[in-house]
Amino acid sequence: MATDLLNSRKNHGLLGFFKKNIAIVTGLIVLCVVLSFASPYFLTRHNIMTLLRQISTNAVLTLGMMMCIMIGGIDLSMASVVALSGTLTAVLISRLGMSIPMAIILGLASGAVCGLFSGLFIAYVKVPAFIATMAVMNVARGAAYLATNANPVRITLDAFNNLGIGFVAGVPLPVIYTIVLVILVALFLNKTRMGRYIYAVGGNFEAARYSGINVKAVQITVHVLSGFLAAFAGIVLAARMYSGQPAVATGWELDAVAASVLGGISLFGGTGSVASAMIGVLIIGVLQNGLNLLNVNSFWQLIVKGIVILIAVSFDMIRSRKADK
Numbered sequence: 037m038a039t040d041l042l043n044s045r046k047n048h049g050l051l052g053f054f055k056k057n058i059a060i061v062t063g064l065i066v067l068c069v070v071l072s073f074a075s076p077y078f079l080t081r082h083n084i085m086t087l088l089r090q091i092s093t094n095a096v097l098t099l100g101m102m103m104c105i106m107i108g109g110i111d112l113s114m115a116s117v118v119a120l121s122g123t124l125t126a127v128l129i130s131r132l133g134m135s136i137p138m139a140i141i142l143g144l145a146s147g148a149v150c151g152l153f154s155g156l157f158i159a160y161v162k163v164p165a166f167i168a169t170m171a172v173m174n175v176a177r178g179a180a181y182l183a184t185n186a187n188p189v190r191i192t193l194d195a196f197n198n199l200g201i202g203f204v205a206g207v208p209l210p211v212i213y214t215i216v217l218v219i220l221v222a223l224f225l226n227k228t229r230m231g232r233y234i235y236a237v238g239g240n241f242e243a244a245r246y247s248g249i250n251v252k253a254v255q256i257t258v259h260v261l262s263g264f265l266a267a268f269a270g271i272v273l274a275a276r277m278y279s280g281q282p283a284v285a286t287g288w289e290l291d292a293v294a295a296s297v298l299g300g301i302s303l304f305g306g307t308g309s310v311a312s313a314m315i316g317v318l319i320i321g322v323l324q325n326g327l328n329l330l331n332v333n334s335f336w337q338l339i340v341k342g343i344v345i346l347i348a349v350s351f352d353m354i355r356s357r358k359a360d361k
Contacts, residue, residue, distance in 0.1 A: 057300060057312050064319050071326040078329055085208060091321030092210040093118075094291050095314060096269040098299075099221045100262030101292035102313045106238045107258055108305030109165030113154060114266040114292060116176035117147045118285040121267035123180045126189040126280025129196060136196050140271055147267020148260050150176050155256035169259075173289075180282035189280040200275030210272050217265070222310040230257060238305030290345065295320050297348040320344070 071078045097114050104111040125143035128134040134142075150172050157168040191197070202209040225231035236244040237254045245251050274280045299316030301308035323344065327337050 057315060060298060060300065060312070060315050060319065064315060064322065067319065067322055067326070071322065071329070075326065075329040078326060083325070083329070085206075085211075087321055087325045088211045089208040090325065091317055092208070092214040093269045093273055093285075094288065094295060094320065095214045095317045096217055096265050096272075097288060097292040098295045098313050098317050099217060099310065100265035101289070102296045102299070102301045102308055102310070103221075103225075103234060103258045104165065104169075104262050105293070105296050105301050105303060106234055106305055106308055107255060108238050108241065109158065109255070109258075110169065110293070111151075111154065111259065111262045111266075112166065112169040112289055113150055113173040113176055114262065115285040115288040116173045116180070117150050117263055117266035118270035118273060118288065119282050120150070120176040120180040120183075121147050121270035122274030122277075122284065123184050123189055123280035123282050125271050126191045126274050127183050129193065130189055130191045136193070143271045144264060144267045147263040147265075147270070149263070150266075151259040151261065151263025152256065154263070155259035158259065159252035159255040177282070184280065184282045186282060188282075190278065191274070191280065192278055197275050197278055200272050200277070210276065213268075213272060217268075218310055218314060225310065230254065234258060235306060238307070240306070291320055291341075294341070294345040294348060298344070303349065303353075316348075 068078075077083050097118070100114060101111055121143040124146050125139045128139035128142060129136060154165070154168045154172045157163040157171075158165050198209070200210060204212055225234060233244070233249050233254050236247070236249055237251050241251060244254075270285070273284065277284070295316035296308070296313050297303060297316070298319050299308065299313035301313055301316075320341075323340070324337065327340065332340075
């Protein structure tokens with residue numbers, strides 16, 4: 037039965053990918069064309085590099101979020117983990133004098149532990165992912181505030197800050213990190229047994245369980261990876277901002293959800309790809325960047341983002357109903 041599930045995913049390969057993504061690719065192209073006419077700065081090299089750097093954080097978060105959604109769950113703790121890992125790393129380096137590599141390792145570990153707690157409660161206590169990750173969201177955010185007394189922790193060490201502001205061949209380092217992570221996650225999902233199990237569990241939880249797949253291990257693995265990726269994003273963000281800030285990233289988990297759904301990751305689980313999710317990230321990023329260039333009020337930007345999320349989820353619901361017929 038597990039073999040049938042996995043083979044069914046392969047049979048939808050490239051043809052399924054193009055069918056599902058032609059609409060959003062067209063939408064992205066149209067959006068870029070419109071913005072290139074609306075603002076003379078949109079297609080400049082400086083703005084493109086700025087855009088790529090801006091979307092790098094959401095891209096990393098979306099990699100984790102899409103895996104959680106693919107198994108039929110969600111991770112609401114990601115934004116809080118971004119804040120926790122960044123502030124923890126900053127505190128360890130600037131206040132406790134810890135070496136940068138060790139502080140980064142512990143910062144990454146904090147995210148993985150948050151994901152582990154979520155995964156354990158989801159897998160063994162059967163707490164819904166929405167509730168479990170919301171609880172961890174509050175714990176992580178509270179821990180970030182306690183660790184910093186609710187104040188930003190300044191860190192101005194070139195060896196650390198360059199991780200967020202440095203360039204290689206004119207390309208911002210956060211963009212390079214993101215490209216590497218995108219490739220690694222794509223290989224993980226498509227070339228490893230655990231990656232195939234993620235699709236199988238999301239496609240049919242009970243069938244996967246009866247086929248001998250350790251669904252608990254899959255759930256825990258996905259949430260640990262999600263926490264790790266959020267922590268990585270948080271550390272890079274802290275390096276870019278020259279500080280660990282406990283209030284940072286509020287609401288960013290919704291951008292990751294929006295990008296995932298826009299990219300064709302079904303909220304019902306079992307379908308989606310890294311490539312399509314990154315198209316969703318680009319749409320969200322290009323839209324925000326374009327609105328900023330056009331000096332659109334930030335409050336209106338929130339309204340536009342909300343409408344985009346609603347439309348994306350509505351299309352996913354319609355697509356799922358059609359698939360069931």
